[in-house]
Amino acid sequence: MNSSVTSIKLVLLGEAAVGKSSIVLRFVSNDFSENKEPTIGAAFLTQRVNIGEQTVKFEIWDTAGQERFASLAPMYYRNAQAALVVYDITKPQSFIKARHWVKELHEQASKGIVIALVGNKLDMIENGGERKVAKEEAEKLAEEEGLLFFETSAKSGENVNEVFLGIGEKIPIKKPGEQANEQSGLRITDDQRVDLTNSVNGPVRSAGCNC
């Protein structure tokens, strides 16, 4: 058993139907579903991964995307150490919304929160769909605001694990002593553990190709 387990509280934000829940589903269960019900309010999932020597437990808060649910979001990004701000690369409006979220997080969330900007549904342009948000534009925003940046496909699985890996690497790892009391209630189970360091070109990818 790995003695040093770090918990990372992570929140997903972004316009409705950009694929937040799908990204989480891909990450947690390596699965994808074509017609996912919208998230009502919020959902909570966890996933443990090994990053190098370290076991990181992601506590994922997946939020509802519709504008009017926005007043609930602070409840979930409170104390979050990381955030994925997701947009759909085929929907310009969702990118505008992403900007808003970044702004809100910088103003309201805990200082030092690690934010990753994620352009999802990459598979759609690979399958002949039209890209509406330029990669450069997103990179520029990421640069200006100090964000990690990824383009992903929850459908194929492309780049999804990399997002979480990137976040895991950016968050300062707590020393084991610090978390001893905090993690007292933790039960470490080995099922479903993904080893991110090896997965980049590993089975996740090939599984995605079957979709």
Place this chain on the structure above:
Amino acid sequence: MSFLGSLRQKASFWDKIAENFAPSQTRDEKFRNEYKLPLEESIIDDTNADLSFISAYSKSKELKKKEGQAMAYVYSGKLFLTPHYLVFRDAFDNSSCIMILNVSTIKRVERAPFSSYALSLVVTLYSGTQVLIQFIGVRYRSEQFCEQLKKCLKGNIDHAKALPTFLDSCYSEFLLRKNLLQMKDIKAPGGGLGQKFKYPGQNTVAKEKAKLRLWFNYFRENGANLAIVKNYTFEKLIRVGVPSRIRGEIWELCSGSVYLRQQSPHEFQEILAKNEGKTSQAVEEIEKDLKRSLPEYSAYQTEEGIQRLRRVLTAYSWKNPDVGYCQAMNIVAAGLLIFMTEEQAFWCLSKLCDCYVPGYYSKTMYGTLLDQKVFEAFVQEKMPVLWEHIEKYDIQLSVVSLPWFLSLFFTSMPLEYAVRIMDIFFMNGSKTLFQVALAILRINGEDLLEAEDDGMFIAILKNYFLTLDKSSHPESADPKFRQITKFQELLVTAFKEFNIITESMVTQHRSKYQNGILQNIETFVKKTQLRHMPKTFHLEEFELSNIYDLFYQSIATHKIGMGTGSSNMDFPVFVGFLAKFCDWCKPSDSDRNPTYVEQKNEFLKRLFKKWDSSKTGELTLNDVVYGLDKLVTNDLLESINYFFSLYDGDDDGQLQREEVLQISEGLLFLTDPWKTGKFVDALTKKSIEESIAEQFVKEHGGEVKMSDVQLPSGVTIDEEKFKAEQSERYLQAASNFLQRSFEYAQPVELEKDINLIDLSNDDQEGATEKREFNSLKANAALDPTHPKVINLATFRMIILADESYELLFSQTLRDSIHTSESVNSSDTKNKALRNMFDGIIADGRRVAESVRRRVDSVATKGSIASTESNSNQTTHSNAVSAVSGNAQEKTEDLDDFTTEQPGEHEELLSNSWIEMGDTGDDSLKQSRPLRSIQPNPVESEDNQPDLIEFET
């Protein structure tokens, strides 16, 4: 406590909102609520009565035929008449008999022969069913009731004609006809998707049929749809679980949406037709979610199912644009559509959103947030141990409970169970949601106490919902016990143990927390909106916050917390808005003067038009912020330019003759508060300080030590004098403005710089001849046959040539717009003049500075004082000495003024003047002529504090 403090401050505002949200219900509202009747149904009359309901198909009726004896229960209670309904309720046992009868179903009303002393009626319905009514009470009152009933029947003929068509859509009617009227091959009316795609759950055919028979028997005895008696059996049948085929009808009957559908038979189709092809934000959001609605139900993987869902959701979004579309409505509507036609689902969804879960799906979801709070309060009250645990481990209860409420358990439980909860929900109202939610926590209480983080907490409940069909006591020795499923256990716990949660308890809790919730939402919405505001150059963040408050306070129809109503500002609201914080827009005595009112309107209309970026006749918050930002600039030239642009309608940088007249009236309006002495400007302030200083020096002689200069407390100042002087100064400014405008107006072709030269020429002393020449020129300018214009440069010159007007644009205007005061303090803003003078006196530092200067000058030489005052001081402090010195010039000026004044303007001016209670001529004589370039009064003001700092 700052929170309570701010709450109190906002109290009046929130009271208004709260009134709308939880009004103390009127009798009619309570009545409608209780019987789920539409909004139109107010009580016309009521009476005590005995009532019997004898169904046409009743078995007892058959008995009656045989034995010649009427066999029917007689209920004693109260009978109500509304425009379209007769409602009866048993007075002794409320649930034993509730009759709701739509008057369209009445075929005949006769007086019954068998009772001579009291009035009795036999009401025969379309089906042959008879209702016997025996009135209790004074005869003439009973007669009155009958009269009213007759009127209702007459007024309802159209609906009565449409009745057969309507009844064809009712499954209950189909059951009765098929079985009692021997119409064997009659076709079932259209229903929900379940007819084609199967109903959820695996109820055996036999069980379904048995349940259906129970309902058939009920309808047979007690009527159905629009003419029904509800008694204990009705509730019992619902608790048992409504058979899928008539579930849709029972839902609409319990919710009362059936009455809406009957009342507006074409509305649904009309809404769709009217909005066909139109798009909106709601429509777009709906599109995104259509395929994401109960994906596990096969119909929603087909075009047919998705089409129905699309039509119901979009129709609702058009009907109620305040709500539009909220995620979770797709799931609820999808649930309804399994059992209902589109039209039924549309009305049921309307009823649900408006009455059952008010505010759940609104733009701010305040209802959802509120009920989460109420739910938490219930958990805390009823399950303190669990609550403590939840608090201790910081578990977000709302993650699990919010979807229960928002999607009415549809996303949490398997469909077949969720619809059973809906059966009871439509009968009992929103308390059902709380009862079930509490029961879920109670049943899983022990496991939940083991959960130490959100993940485990959620997992326990998820697992529970997946095993609802399993035995709740699998280990029990008693097979009967073992048969009880977890779902049955849930129902028992919810409706037995938690029947202590009553509707009134829910209402009470809601009103307890609603202020806090609305307040939170308001803060959040405000923060978000301010974050997305365009960048401002002059307004600070805290001013934006004040403007935001003032804006929404002005738009009374908009409920921020509830996210309803228009959030834009039309002209009348705009005027009220400005009146809250702009001195020149506040209500005043001048409002009685029609000329002033006209000026005010004209100016405000121009301002409104300028701000209305979308040209829709409505201002958004952004428009207002953007406009105010320009108006409050500290930059003199920018301010003058902006004012000029208000009048330069065609934006060509030139004002025509008409526009010049209007701009002068605009100035008159804008300066009215100072002209009428409501406020004092910086110049007057300074003269007052000077005068106090002078008085002080006089009293103490030249021997004053600086340490003696305290706040002059006993000083009296002649308010009236300063007021008069100020008015006079403004009046003079107005007349000079007009005079100069026409003097310096240039023929359309002339170049700009000529004016500059002209003006500087004029400013040299002894320009009398030139003046006369100019007045001729000005008269020519008034002649419409020789068009002349004033360009921006000239306008600026004219403004800068007058100290009051210059000050207006450099300071007075800015200072008169109180964006820096928060909403509540602005109410007390309208201080009496007395206070204002007090304020000036209290500003001892500046007075002291004046005294010091005076003492200094007295000490050096007596004459310096007068020099100083001539060159540097304001008109007023020196008025007396100045009069003699400049008498000559002034008289001439006075002449100029009267001769050059265009008629209409003289009238205008004198009107405002009379308002002051002063007479014209004498005071005009005292006024000084326009002076040449003066040191900028703002600058000298700024210098003074510097000096003091330097000294101390």
